[in-house]
Amino acid sequence: MSELVKKAQLLQAVSSEMAVKTTEQKNEALRLIAKELLAQSTFIIEENEKDISKGRENGLNESLIDRLALSQQRISEMADALNQLTELNDPIGDVIDEWSRPNELQINQVRVPLGVIGMIYEARPNVTVDATSLCLKTGNAVLLRGSSSASYSNQALVQVIHDALKKSSLPYEAVQLLHDTSRETASEMFKLNEYLDVLIPRGGAGLIQTVVINASVPVLETGVGNCHIYLDETAKKDMGISIAVNAKTQRPSVCNAAETILVHEQWAQEHLGDLIVALQEKNVQIRACKRANELVDGLHEAVEADWSTEFLDYIVALKVVSNVSEAITHINEYGTKHSEAIISETDVNIADFFQRVDAAALYHNASTRFTDGFEFGFGAEIGISTQKLHARGPMGLTALTSAKYIVRGTGQIK
Amino acid sequence: MSELVKKAQLLQAVSSEMAVKTTEQKNEALRLIAKELLAQSTFIIEENEKDISKGRENGLNESLIDRLALSQQRISEMADALNQLTELNDPIGDVIDEWSRPNELQINQVRVPLGVIGMIYEARPNVTVDATSLCLKTGNAVLLRGSSSASYSNQALVQVIHDALKKSSLPYEAVQLLHDTSRETASEMFKLNEYLDVLIPRGGAGLIQTVVINASVPVLETGVGNCHIYLDETAKKDMGISIAVNAKTQRPSVCNAAETILVHEQWAQEHLGDLIVALQEKNVQIRACKRANELVDGLHEAVEADWSTEFLDYIVALKVVSNVSEAITHINEYGTKHSEAIISETDVNIADFFQRVDAAALYHNASTRFTDGFEFGFGAEIGISTQKLHARGPMGLTALTSAKYIVRGTGQIK
Known part of the structure; x- marks a missing residue:
């Protein structure tokens, strides 16, 4: 079985466990990740330097190198963002709507996680932590597919996230990074409807269009602004x-x-x-x-x-x-x-x-x-949706949720 | 230019006109369609009989023939459904949420139509009227792609709908039927992101999976229930x-x-x-x-x-x-x-x-x-969504809508 399918299956299996975690359990995990990032910052920066020298060898320009680079300050900012995320309202479990029917069925519509989210992004290792934290806060499992040019950094960050999650009450398996960053595997990921509930591409217009055009998994499209x-x-x-x-x-x-x-x-x-x-x-x-x-x-x-x-x-x-x-x-x-x-x-x-x-x-x-999740007061931003389904405009935490109907009866049949 | 692209462009052009029609203008159009269906029922049934004899020649079994057949009674039922739809709340223009920011920007989230909806369905001509009426009620333009085995019926129905719309204040171009029912054209339609905002397949599991797997246009997936x-x-x-x-x-x-x-x-x-x-x-x-x-x-x-x-x-x-x-x-x-x-x-x-x-x-x-839009009290049903994005479970009229943010300022800059 390929790395992709194995990890996707594992994510689907733990997603139901994730869905029932309490807000406090999820916030504790976020705080532990923040702490672990700071504790292991030297290791992260060492691994990041391998990506940077590889990038320089491959002739990356300085603005791309800058996007790739992690420093003590950037790691501190990641940790701060994680701690701030704990302050936000957890949308999971919110009752969106409730009503009863003439036959006395009681219907509640309740917010639940999406399940397994596939994140596809470019050479910004901070997205690894950012995307993971938003997914965990909303009770989702996440499959990360970053750029090969950030492989060392991403693997180091996910190792640190796993170390933190092992001290928490969330399953550490809820965060998986694809080590195989080939195009073929990405194409396979686009079609993995059996295990993935949604794909979120983050990056330039080229990446986003590639995902939109080729994916059969539903996509949250964020995009260009003219x-x-x-x-x-x-x-x-x-x-x-x-x-x-x-x-x-x-x-x-x-x-x-x-x-x-x-x-x-x-x-x-x-x-x-x-x-x-x-x-x-x-x-x-x-x-x-x-x-x-x-x-x-x-x-x-x-x-x-x-x-x-x-x-x-x-x-x-x-x-x-x-x-x-x-x-x-x-x-x-x-x-x-x-x-x-x-x-x-x-x-x-x-x-x-x-x-x-x-x-x-x-x-x-x-x-x-x-037009920005923070400026709109959402406290976090997944991206700015330019499609009309599911979410449009700045997306906060609720964009990472779905709903289920809970119907209570007393023996009603049709 | 192909029939598909020509009609899709036309739909996109009239969709902005559709978006600003009042509830009364839309309801009047629905009542006119109901009236026209009854007035032209003989014509509709004659055309439907051509599909039925073609079906018999091609060896369709009786249950498929039954799904295809239109009678005075079925046409009356369609007309009744149209008139009932006028009773339902029009979601367009509803304020979903409103708040203000510390910088005094006033933000309203308002419900708007999706835009252009592509309906892909099998040999049930009643879907032509049903889908059209739900799309018009929610201010959307609609591209209909029915089965070739119902071509005469669908063309007759859309002609009758156009006759009715010409008496109304909605643009009759907001409803277009693809006469070309080839697979190639359907495949092209799946990828028409430039003009279509969403695809809704209605029919068996095979049809739905074909659309889900091949479409790059966002899909509202309705599906199997185990x-x-x-x-x-x-x-x-x-x-x-x-x-x-x-x-x-x-x-x-x-x-x-x-x-x-x-x-x-x-x-x-x-x-x-x-x-x-x-x-x-x-x-x-x-x-x-x-x-x-x-x-x-x-x-x-x-x-x-x-x-x-x-x-x-x-x-x-x-x-x-x-x-x-x-x-x-x-x-x-x-x-x-x-x-x-x-x-x-x-x-x-x-x-x-x-x-x-x-x-x-x-x-x-x-x-x-x-689990049904009517049993849930929605008064109408687009289908039952089995995906987690946008809408999950029975879909009423709001599933055919999106939102936009209206932000009012007094000169704010960032």
């Missing part, structure tokens, strides 16, 4: 500029950063120059439509592809539109249904935008950068 | 027998019918003979384990495969177990996580069963036959 800021005719000048600049430049590399700014023609007449200056002060390259180029000199001319590009960089596309309807049409055509904002003082336009734009999160007079 | 009735040591004799007989025989062909009866050894000592007699009176063939065969003469001996078979017939597997724990282990090993019942008067056993059995619906002292 987000827009629409400055309506009545947008307050300073607020509009401040939100557009923030959404573009506060952290350009993330999915909730803005990629296109749409500007109402009237607002553009009066304030476009000031917006451009504010963006250029932050070193943003502006790729503008013809109408914008007629209003302001010296901008790059946008090409069709710019409207659908997630730049993730100090680059923004800019388009002048005639009204809110044109903005909505543009967003629904080019957007990725992630986060979209309207800056306006006109109620009817705001309502129209909220109703007709199809996206996970819609904003009025605020930056798209708030 | 359901169990466990008669615990303290089960009341008459109640236990009545529920076991009901769950097996009231309608053996459906997914929530019982397939295996598990009996506590003590209960078996005292009452197994009476249970057997009651089942045999209903012409149920009993495939029993060794211990049951020692207690009662003349039963068939069960083979391993019987524990995992969904008989959908007057056949039941029967096993004597030593305690509730053995029953739970058996169910979690062989069950399909659909519906499971314990008949018992022992609180600790009932609690154990509820906690440790992993299934969509768990029953105490009631028949598994109640």
